[in-house]
Amino acid sequence: MLTYVSIIVAGLLTGCVYGLMALGLSVIFGVTRIVNFAHGEMMVVGMYAVLVLNQKLGLDPFVMTPVIAAGLFVGGYALQRGLVNRYIARPEHEQFLLLLAVAIMLTSSTLMVFGPDARNVQVDYAYDSYEIGGVLVDKVRLLAALGAVGGVAALWAFFRWTRTGKSIRACADNQVGAQVVGLDVKRLYAVTFGIGAACVGAAGVLLLLLVDVQPYIAADFTLLAFIIVIVGGLGSMPGALLGGLLVGVSEALSGFMVLPSLKSMFSFALLIVVLLVRPQGLLGRRA
């Protein structure tokens, strides 16, 4: 029994980080209606950034999370303002091609600079765990989950209480109305893209504590992010977090109870069930 509880706890903790990763995708789509097919690649860039800083300066990844998030915010803002903005009104397949090209360029760049080998950060507490009532909790996973929850909370507070956040929500609700009242929609779209990139960058820092980074993992995480946001509801922030938790737990339990190599199959099964029963996602709104 305790083993099952440990597995579920580990799945929930990992799911929190997945949720933060997928949140960026959901935020970008919810406001700009652009699907960021370079999502996983941006995360890998964040992972490599923290790897380099850790090796050069010896800084702990948690300390670097706001820095990496800020750096990716700037990158995301510039990308949207300089390139993606021109495609807002274009057909979806052109948007897909653009962001796919960005994804390929990012993967190739990381491959050229860092090579194909898997790398990770070494932290003193990498092997630590807590025992709480007989349940073992991995310290790194717990800290990563707390960081993810903190990130989600900060984002929620931003959208709820800041002027810019409210403006972005206004754009998402009614773009024409937002323009009529004088909001700079283009700038707000760029800020949103930056926020999405910052989310995925922060998630990348936290994920690097759990998995090794190499250029080829980007596509897997892009796909995972899509599954999570579709399950949770595209454009829904709580949906992204819920989707992350569900996928994290389903991977953990299915791997333990059935076969570890079938973990991904259950995530896809969950996606299919949601699409059949509630196509807008668990917490999404009908179109």
Add this chain to the structure above:
Amino acid sequence: MRHRLDRRAFGRGAAATGAWLAAGAWRRARAQPVPLRLGVVLPRSGYEALIGQGCQRGYDIAVPILRDMGYAVELMNADTESKPDVARTQAEKLIREGANMLSGAWDSGQTAALAQVSEQHGVPLVINIGADPKITEQGYRYVFRNFPTAVMLASGALSLIGDLFEATGKTPKTAVLMVVNDTFGQAAQNAFSVLIPKLGMPFRLVETIPYDAQARDLSVEVAKAKAAGAELHLAVTRLNDGILMLREMVKQRYEPMGVISPGAPGFYERQFIKTLGKYAEYCFSNNAWMDPNQELTKTVETVFAKTFPEDPFDLNVGFSFEAVLIAADAHRRAGSVNAQALVEALRATNIGKRVMIGGAIRFDAKGQNVDNRLASLQIRNGRPTVVLPAANAEAKPVFPVPGWSQRT
């Protein structure tokens, strides 16, 4: 009588000298064999890159060492990107570019692709490392393997496990097996399921846990292994997943009597030891290994240490060197680069002075060397140390191993 050296005489003398020199050069050129062009196909990028690059170092140092021994080999290198389909296309490309022989590819799936290409094109293949038994069970005429099959590795590794229990007087009753779910892992798993009862091993396999070769996280798999409650942990891993597995075992405070890798890569790799530090200590790896008593081993190790001072001298290097030695030896005896002559020479191979532990390198009717032998290595003070068989041992084995919290 005085002889005057005029222009005609000088010209005649120069022409005669030139003709004599040219005749000598022609004779010398005719005496030198055409070098063997060996196409080397390895995973030098992708998830097996670290190991593929290790093998490449073995091929690279073989050329100058064998040149000094009178062999003539040139390498043509290709990268499989750790994918069988790329291995196939790269092998075909090397053949189009003039490779007389192929060698590679470390990974069993990629090696199987090479074997098919080799057979289709009638170009001999010398396998450096690749353990799937099926590769030499297809009736191929052009494929030669100097590496033990998964069955031989499993059988030899299990025998050494029995020797370990005998040497230490401690015998676990149950074991769990975590196995990477690729061509090699599946072959090993099948071999163990047959050999454990057949060899009368004293433990029972209570759980077998396959996992994805490219898994990013093995927490669930290790939790399952811990829940099985077995006394001994057997692991058929690669390098990265071996590291992930050990890390999770420490985090989950899963402390079996010992962790043994029977015939698999990973545990003896320098990256494994460097990344895990004290937690890599006392891990066992039962594998083919270099024979410290062979003169050629000492020569190769010395040259390797000078050429690649930061890199490990391990079985990837040893078997890759031997692959070039086998190819070059066959080429010298064949006296040509003709494929049929090379194949006949390979079939007649008999190399006593070698690098790896075992008898002389010879191939049976299926192209398999059946006389490689295994050693049991235990990581001690950050180094893979031979602990069995006793005749080759550098230290006594430690079993059961200290718990994670007792490591310093």
